[in-house]
Amino acid sequence: MESLIGPKFSRRRILPGLSVLGDVLALGAEQRLRPARHLILLWLEGAPSQLETFDPHAGRAIAHGSTDIVTSAAGVRIGSGLAQTAEVMHQFTLVRSMVTREGDHERAVFNMKTGYRPNPALLHPAIGAIFCHELPHSPLEIPTHISILPNRWPARGGFLGGGFDAFQLGDPQNPLPDMRASVSGDRESRRMAGLSVIEEAFVRGQTGLEAKTLHRTNLDRARRMMSSEQLRAFNVAEEPAAIRAAYGDTPFGRGCLAARRLVEVGVPCVEVTLDGWDTHVNNHELQAARIQILDPALATLIRDLQQRDLLDRTVVFCGGEFGRTPRLNAVEGRDHWPRGFSIALAGGGFGKGRVHGETDPAGTAPEPASPVRVEDLHATLLTSLGVDPAREVRTPVGRPLQLSEGRVIGELLAGR
Amino acid sequence: MARVPAIAVWVRNLLFAGLALLAVLVGQVLLWRAPLEKADATSLPAQDPEVLAVAREVDAAFSEAWSAAGETPAPSAEDLTVLRRLSLALFGTVPSFEEIRLARQIPSERRIDWWLERAFRDQRFGDYVAERFVRVCAGTEAGPFLVFRRRRFVEWWSEQLRRNRPYDDVVRSLISSTGSWTTEPETNFVTREVVSKTGPDEARLAARVSRAFLGIRLDCVECHDDFLEGKWEQEDFHQLAAFFREASMVVTGLSDSGKGDYKVRMRGAPEERAVGEAVPFGPEWLPAEGRLRARLATWVTHPQNVSFSRTAVNRVWALLCGEPLIVPVDCVPLDDNVPAGLDLLARDFVAHGYDLQRLIRVIAKTGVFRRSSEPGKVEASSSWARFPVTRLRPEQLARSLHQASSLTTVDASSHILLRLQLEGETRDFVKRFGDRGVDEFESATATVPQRLLLMNGKLVREHTRENIIANAATRIGALARDDFSAVEAAFLAVLTRAPSPPELEHFVGLLRGSKGGERARRMGDLYWGLFNSTEFSWNH
Numbered sequence: 001m002e003s004l005i006g007p008k009f010s011r012r013r014i015l016p017g018l019s020v021l022g023d024v025l026a027l028g029a030e031q032r033l034r035p036a037r038h039l040i041l042l043w044l045e046g047a048p049s050q051l052e053t054f055d056p057h058a059g060r061a062i063a064h065g066s067t068d069i070v071t072s073a074a075g076v077r078i079g080s081g082l083a084q085t086a087e088v089m090h091q092f093t094l095v096r097s098m099v100t101r102e103g104d105h106e107r108a109v110f111n112m113k114t115g116y117r118p119n120p121a122l123l124h125p126a127i128g129a130i131f132c133h134e135l136p137h138s139p140l141e142i143p144t145h146i147s148i149l150p151n152r153w154p155a156r157g158g159f160l161g162g163g164f165d166a167f168q169l170g171d172p173q174n175p176l177p178d179m180r181a182s183v184s185g186d187r188e189s190r191r192m193a194g195l196s197v198i199e200e201a202f203v204r205g206q207t208g209l210e211a212k213t214l215h216r217t218n219l220d221r222a223r224r225m226m227s228s229e230q231l232r233a234f235n236v237a238e239e240p241a242a243i244r245a246a247y248g249d250t251p252f253g254r255g256c257l258a259a260r261r262l263v264e265v266g267v268p269c270v271e272v273t274l275d276g277w278d279t280h281v282n283n284h285e286l287q288a289a290r291i292q293i294l295d296p297a298l299a300t301l302i303r304d305l306q307q308r309d310l311l312d313r314t315v316v317f318c319g320g321e322f323g324r325t326p327r328l329n330a331v332e333g334r335d336h337w338p339r340g341f342s343i344a345l346a347g348g349g350f351g352k353g354r355v356h357g358e359t360d361p362a363g364t365a366p367e368p369a370s371p372v373r374v375e376d377l378h379a380t381l382l383t384s385l386g387v388d389p390a391r392e393v394r395t396p397v398g399r400p401l402q403l404s405e406g407r408v409i410g411e412l413l414a415g416r
Numbered sequence: 417m418a419r420v421p422a423i424a425v426w427v428r429n430l431l432f433a434g435l436a437l438l439a440v441l442v443g444q445v446l447l448w449r450a451p452l453e454k455a456d457a458t459s460l461p462a463q464d465p466e467v468l469a470v471a472r473e474v475d476a477a478f479s480e481a482w483s484a485a486g487e488t489p490a491p492s493a494e495d496l497t498v499l500r501r502l503s504l505a506l507f508g509t510v511p512s513f514e515e516i517r518l519a520r521q522i523p524s525e526r527r528i529d530w531w532l533e534r535a536f537r538d539q540r541f542g543d544y545v546a547e548r549f550v551r552v553c554a555g556t557e558a559g560p561f562l563v564f565r566r567r568r569f570v571e572w573w574s575e576q577l578r579r580n581r582p583y584d585d586v587v588r589s590l591i592s593s594t595g596s597w598t599t600e601p602e603t604n605f606v607t608r609e610v611v612s613k614t615g616p617d618e619a620r621l622a623a624r625v626s627r628a629f630l631g632i633r634l635d636c637v638e639c640h641d642d643f644l645e646g647k648w649e650q651e652d653f654h655q656l657a658a659f660f661r662e663a664s665m666v667v668t669g670l671s672d673s674g675k676g677d678y679k680v681r682m683r684g685a686p687e688e689r690a691v692g693e694a695v696p697f698g699p700e701w702l703p704a705e706g707r708l709r710a711r712l713a714t715w716v717t718h719p720q721n722v723s724f725s726r727t728a729v730n731r732v733w734a735l736l737c738g739e740p741l742i743v744p745v746d747c748v749p750l751d752d753n754v755p756a757g758l759d760l761l762a763r764d765f766v767a768h769g770y771d772l773q774r775l776i777r778v779i780a781k782t783g784v785f786r787r788s789s790e791p792g793k794v795e796a797s798s799s800w801a802r803f804p805v806t807r808l809r810p811e812q813l814a815r816s817l818h819q820a821s822s823l824t825t826v827d828a829s830s831h832i833l834l835r836l837q838l839e840g841e842t843r844d845f846v847k848r849f850g851d852r853g854v855d856e857f858e859s860a861t862a863t864v865p866q867r868l869l870l871m872n873g874k875l876v877r878e879h880t881r882e883n884i885i886a887n888a889a890t891r892i893g894a895l896a897r898d899d900f901s902a903v904e905a906a907f908l909a910v911l912t913r914a915p916s917p918p919e920l921e922h923f924v925g926l927l928r929g930s931k932g933g934e935r936a937r938r939m940g941d942l943y944w945g946l947f948n949s950t951e952f953s954w955n956h
Binding site: 152177180190197209214218397 | 557558559560611623627633635744746747805807848850852861862863864865866867868869871872873877880881911915916918919922923926937938941942944945946948949950951953954
């Protein structure tokens with residue numbers, strides 16, 4: 001997509017770039033030399049409660065009875081439902097001070113996935129699409145951007161083009177969608193022969209039609225993909241039973257396992273969605289049910305990546321679109337809370353065993369300490385992936401736009 | 417009461433199912449052997465000489481541009497190709513086999529007129545074009561759950577289109593109406609942008625109005641002045657937004673009871689300040705009194721506001737042709753630097769009361785619209801010397817797949833189950849295929865996963881398998897007089913054209929001597945090839 005790449009030098013590019021450059025230069029040499037090559041996004045759609053997960057205020061009124069546990073990270077306590085995750089907390093940086101200006105699910109998911117607020121005139125790309133766009137041409141035969149168990153808003157390529165949309169699949173224990181021909185042998189040959197005759201009739205004399213449509217090119221690539229050995233990465237049944245059990249016998253657990261396998265074969269970005277966190281009623285009970293699914297999958301993913309020496313090259317993000325209110329409502333639910341929620345980051349260049357930011361134990365402060373805006377999180381994630389967030393691309397109407405307009409939070413990265 | 421034995425119940429049920437199947441088969445045979453409807457061109461109103469005259473003027477303007485550029489226009493397209501373009505634009509699907517058979521009874525010189533008049537009476541016209549307009553007015557996202565009813569909004573648009581309510585009147589309603597979003601569905605235009613308990617977001621509404629109705633991307637200066645072209649300032653955008661400062665939510669719905677000053681912190685300013693309403697140009701068209709939204713609506717739709725009429729024409733042109741005259745569709749110049757024909761169409765649109773159906777008739781009547789997409793000696797299409805080849809939208813693909821799998825027209829008179837199946841299949845297909853959102857006329861190439869969906873996906877698989885009830889492929893194979901007519905029918909149903917001699921030879925050879933299940937499978941394979949062709953996925 002050459003036309004989308006912005007000019008190398010421009011006023012717009014240089015000015016914001018200078019501040020980011022300062023941040024990046026301040027990072028450790030190791031961080032600058034070894035950017036992560038993979039991104040796994042564990043999307044907790046519906047907005048998990050920070051108080052029952054990564055930011056418990058046990059004993060305070062806002063906990064409403066929720067308890068906490070110690071973790072492998074010194075001085076860091078998390079919700080008591082995350083017992084397995086607590087054992088690997090030394091691998092994480094917790095951000096307890098995320099803030100967003102969006103309080104509606106659809107808008108907030110867009111904001112968190114793209115780093116930009118929704119714009120009626122421009123569909124911004126999700127971070128996985130940006131990452132794939134910025135990478136050199138991939139030799140992979142399978143998709144480079146994958147969304148497992150997509151809910152209503154899977155990651156999109158936005159103005160970068162449909163080619164960067166995430167390839168969507170459901171529970172990895174089911175056959176991969178659209179990848180198997182419905183006929184085989186002679187019938188498949190017959191179909192392809194018939195298609196060639198029809199194509200010949202239409203394409204004849206149409207100069208540049210294939211260049212415009214890429215019909216034949218995509219057909220050939222699709223057929224290569226259908227028979228690629230790399231498709232085995234989706235097949236979690238090949239894993240030992242003990243590994244599968246460790247991730248949890250759930251679609252999300254299998255999704256996380258598939259994500260690890262996909263990263264192993266070189267896929268740059270995989271998002272795995274666990275929804276059902278929108279607990280306006282019976283918060284404690286419903287959050288606990290989700291946490292029970294999240295805990296083994298998240299903890300095992302981190303351990304598994306570490307054991308395979310992949311964690312340093314893989315950024316793992318775990319979080320939702322906003323948090324939940326400190327107070328329980330009349331039906332014991334927690335409502336939407338964009339003013340201080342938590343995410344967990346591991347791998348890549350992110351710090352280990354750290355906590356950034358702090359929310360008010362009384363739940364009344366208008367803003368957390370050291371707030372992190374969504375765009376800042378994006379700038380930091382892109383930097384950890386070796387992508388300059390200040391780099392400009394051109395939108396379809398030629399407007400120059402930075403990959404992220406946020407500020408890199410250097411404190412989150414290991415070198416600081 | 418005596419208990420009926422279970423076996424008797426089963427026998428009765430089976431008998432009923434068998435009779436139903438027989439009735440369907442007989443119906444299909446009858447359809448095949450004789451048209452259900454007699455097409456009649458004599459009841460058509462006489463050609464409107466004014467429509468023809470404007471179309472010729474537009475053609476002359478384009479011819480002049482081609483001569484100046486030394487370009488030779490492509491020859492005229494076949495009638496059926498033109499009919500396919502119109503059907504995709506106005507119904508979101510390829511024409512049905514039944515419609516093609518009817519159209520072929522009409523003399524060629526009146527065929528398109530006949531089809532258009534039928535189209536305007538068809539519920540599908542309102543419903544599909546309404547969807548396209550709602551995308552412009554409300555985007556593609558679900559919107560605020562409590563105060564936005566997308567379905568109601570689409571139904572309201574559909575009704576206006578079928579009634580052929582003047583477009584300026586429609587737009588005035590959208591911008592200025594008050595009341596509940598369920599009983600006054602036009603208010604959904606404003607309530608779509610509600611972000612808090614107090615009311616809608618003024619800036620988002622200004623962006624919608626400027627892009628949808630004025631063809632100006634004024635929201636590009638929401639945060640700073642236009643550094644690149646220097647045309648607009650940040651103040652322009654926020655002054656337009658200030659017209660929505662009275663819009664607020666009350667118990668009865670949308671009201672203009674006001675929510676105070678519209679305050680903005682301008683770039684470089686230390687703090688927020690109140691911004692008053694003003695229009696970016698043409699202040700003389702703005703009424704001095706009245707509710708703010710009503711005044712803005714009058715200004716936007718003022719007959720002298722060429723940006724309004726040009727934007728409407730540019731969008732309707734794009735709906736019909738797949739590409740706007742001015743790209744992007746919502747960035748129309750205010751000066752006279754516009755393509756040949758645009759102002760002729762815009763002036764005619766204003767002079768005839770913003771009549772959308774008439775505008776469609778005029779465009780469809782032009783030679784430009786009826787040019788072939790085949791290149792001849794012309795390489796470029798930027799000057800419209802040949803019809804542009806553009807990619808079908810996902811819902812057009814899904815609806816076309818569904819329609820091509822039925823010999824009869826799937827419309828409002830079809831069985832409810834068939835219509836529900838169409839809606840369900842379209843929704844699932846679009847979800848997997850991906851919707852390009854606001855890039856309404858972006859014509860990027862398909863992706864590999866999209867190709868896989870067409871090759872191996874559920875929709876194509878379901879509509880190419882042996883099924884005498886649900887699939888045209890099987891029925892054609894079983895009912896056609898011979899192999900030649902079977903191949904021809906399949907091509908007409910899917911690609912809206914007859915097969916070329918090499919295609920006929922290949923596929924007749926494929927069917928030759930086949931019977932029963934094997935013949936059904938071979939017909940399914942033919943359909944699969946047609947569904948997976950470039951020609952099916954692109955408008956041309």
